[in-house]
Structures are given as C-alpha cells and as structure tokens.
Amino acid sequence: MPMTWKTGGVLLGLVFFLAILLVKPIGVSTQFVILDGIIADAVNPDLVTATDDGFTSTNAYLAKSGGKYAKSVGNPLNYSFVFVLAMMLGGFISAMARGGIDARDHKVPALWRANYGDDPVKRYLVAFLGGFIVLYGARLAGGCTSGHMMSGMMQTAVSGYIFAAGAFAAAITVSILMFKKEA
Template identity: 40%
Template sequence: MKNWMKKAILLGLSFWIALVLVKPVGVSTEFEVVAELLKNALTGQPLENPISYGMVFVLAMPVGAWLGNRYDRKKEKTALAEEPFSRKEFALAFCSGFFLLLGARIAGGCTSGHMMSGMMQGSVSGFIFAAAVFLVAIPVATFRKK
C-alpha cells in the first residue's frame, strides 16, 4: 500500500473511532472555553471548571504528536536542528492564530469540526466552510512572502 494511503487510513480511523465512541473530533471550541475563562477572570466573574471531554482531548493531541515524533527521531537517528524562531516569525504565527480562531468561532468550527467531521457526515455547512477557507487561503499562501 502506498505511504500516503496508510497515513490517510490512520487519520480516517481516528475520525471514525472518536465518532463511534463519543462524538466527532473538534478543536476550536476549546479555544473559546479558555478565552471565556480569561474573560471571566478579568471581569471578576465566577470561573467554571474548564476540564471536559473536549478539553482533555485537545490537551492530549500534542502528546500523540510527541510520541510519533520521538519514534521517528529514534529511527532516523538524525538530530533535527532547532529552527531559529525570530520575533517576526512569532508575529506572523500569532496573527495567523488570531485570524484562525476569530474565523473559526464565527463559523462555529474549524478544520477538524467543520471540514473533517462535517464533510465526513455530509454536512452542508462543512462543504461551504471548506470552499470559503480555500478561496482565501490559496491566494494568501501563494502571494505570501517567503
């Protein structure tokens, strides 16, 4: 089997197992939970317990990546050079995150919730969201300065 297909089957399985056991995968809601917590803390309102299924799901994602990454690095035995991370890059990453979550919360979901889980269920909003995202992202990525 081709390499890309193995990766795709793994990813598809992760969508489906989450759906069968609990609910479709989704990430951006948890950003709003954190922002809500922050807002309440700033305005002195009572804080709600943010720990939920969705929150631990998102917090566990880097652990999965770390496991895969560690295995790969052991196998290849090549030390990855630490990428330099300048202030400019920080600004770019921060802005990108800002637009991503502002947009995702207005739309009611992100790549995982709308695009992957949504389209998998044949949801109309998932298809429309994906079309809107690529309509802008393709020219932005193409004309973005390297």
Template identity: 40%
Template sequence: MSSTSSTPGFLRQSRWNPYVVGAAIGVLSWAVFALVDKPLGVTTSLTGLAGACAAPFIGADTVAANTYFKSHVFKWDYGMLFLGGIALGGFLSAVVSGSFRAETVPLVWRERFGSSAPKRFAAAFLGGILAMFGARLADGCTSGNGISGSLQLAVGGWTFFLTLFAAGIVTSLVLFGSSRSANP
C-alpha cells in the same frame, strides 16, 4: 536497547502517507461518534480554555458575564482531552521520528521573510487569531466543520473544505510564490 529501535518503523517516519492518515482520521471519526456521540472538534474546547486562562487576568466575573464565554464554559470533557491529545501526540510524533527541533524562525520563513524572531512571532500570533476567529465564525474548525461535517455529507462541511484548500493555495502563492520547490 534504545526505545527508538523498539518503535515500529512507520512511527519513526517524519512524513506519513496522506491516504493512510486520511483513512485513519475517518476511522477515528467513526470511533468518536460511536463512543461519545460527538463529532471531532477542538475550537469549542479551546474557547473554554481561553476563558479559563483569561479569568485570572480580567476576573472570573468578567468572563462569566461575557456572552461568548458563557456559552463555551471550560470543562474537562472529551473535547478537552482531544485538544490535549493533539498537542501531546504532535510532540511525541516529532520526538519519536527524530524531527523535533526547537527553532524560533523556521528555514522556510527565514528564506522568504528574514530571520527576525519578533516578526515571525507577530505573524504567527496574528495568523492564530485569524484562524480561531474564522473557526468560531464558521461554528467549527478544520476537524469539527471540515472532517466531521464532510463525513456526514453536510454541504457546509464540503464548502468549508473547498474554501480552506482554495484559501491555502492562494495564501501559499502570495507568501512564497510559485517558484518554491515542493520539497522542503
């Protein structure tokens, strides 16, 4: 018997119902608040990890002297476990659903911008830098500022979500136009 046949059917789906997922994230947020008394969030841990990764290249003293890295020191805590869990969970989900594939230039990118892998990597790297800079500037990422903030009915959390969705829509229209089909 293969491991896939013993896996519940909903885990093998490549796309889940967004309402069910949203409710599950809400329950997860409640559980995290109850168990560790902290909101969901990963950018603080990612910043600490970046400092730890930078230390061998620029020196531990340089990292320790940096005001930003000093306030976001690497530590094994709930946030780091959550960050690792996101990566591992995403990978396992793709494998179990059968949607995992290694590709350097995804089809949707290739259709719009061509098949240049260096161009795709440069755009992804720049996008990652901008997203991380924005998350740290806003003092929270999608999970920390958006999900946890909006669950607490914080004006900043709701402002973040509204801005995030508006920017996502505008970016999609600029990059892909309005003629792109909703089905990949």
C-alpha cells in the same frame, strides 16, 4: 521516516471514525474559547456562574445555547477540553519518537526560511497574527479544519462544504502569493 499519504490517510480516517463511533465528531477551535474563559474567570470570578440548572455567563458568547460554553469553563475536566490536551501529548510523544522535529525548524519552518529568511521575530509576528485571524474566523464560522471541514464533510453536512469552499479559496490564494520559492 515519512509516512505515505495512503497510510496517513487511513490512520487519520480511522481516528475520525473511532471518535464518532465511541463519542462524537472531532472539533478543536471551541477549546480556545474555553481556555480564554477559564483564564478570564480566574481573573474575574463573576464571569461564569452556576445556576440552578447549569451555568451562565455575563459574556453573551459563553452564555449562548443554554450556557453550553459556560458549563465547559466551569468544568474544565470535560471530554472536549481534555481531548485537546491529549492531542498535545500525542503530538509530543510522536515527534519525540521520531527524534524530534528538525532543529532548524524550531523557530522558523523550512519553506518560510526559503522565502523570508531565518529572522525568528518576523516569523513569530506573522504566526501570531495568523493565529488571531484563524481563531477569529473559526469562531465566526462555528468550527475549524477539524470540526467543520473533516468532521462536517464526513457527515455530509452542508455547512462543512460551505466552510471548505471559503477556507480553500482564501488559503490557496494567500499561499501561492506568499510562498513562491520552494524549500
């Protein structure tokens, strides 16, 4: 049951509006840093430490802005981190409720198969490399498609427009070059 773009757009807009009405704008990519911090702090408990007025870290990035990220690592049960866990729950339930994703798509998506065949190893490698570049870029930019582009442009943030210009310039170019055959 494909959803029309109008219904989907209205629902997506309502979610972004509800988030800012009730709490704050939606953002996701910071939580990759928080999870990294939680894992690294479990291995090396000296990474994030409590101070008299909050948290700090031996890592300059976690310690920046008054230890804002260090605090989230020290308190994983915070709004933004739970939000991303809940996204996974919502995505899972939604996918199951429509009978799950196409079985042929489990390892290699359809458009990729049409262009590069169904070898999962090749697909996994590119997905991994893509993930690395996406999150490195998102942290350099200070946000991702959710936080910068959608939440940012919705609030008329200048940074959101700068981000969207860069993201779409690269994404459209790479996609046209990589995916010439249709699924």
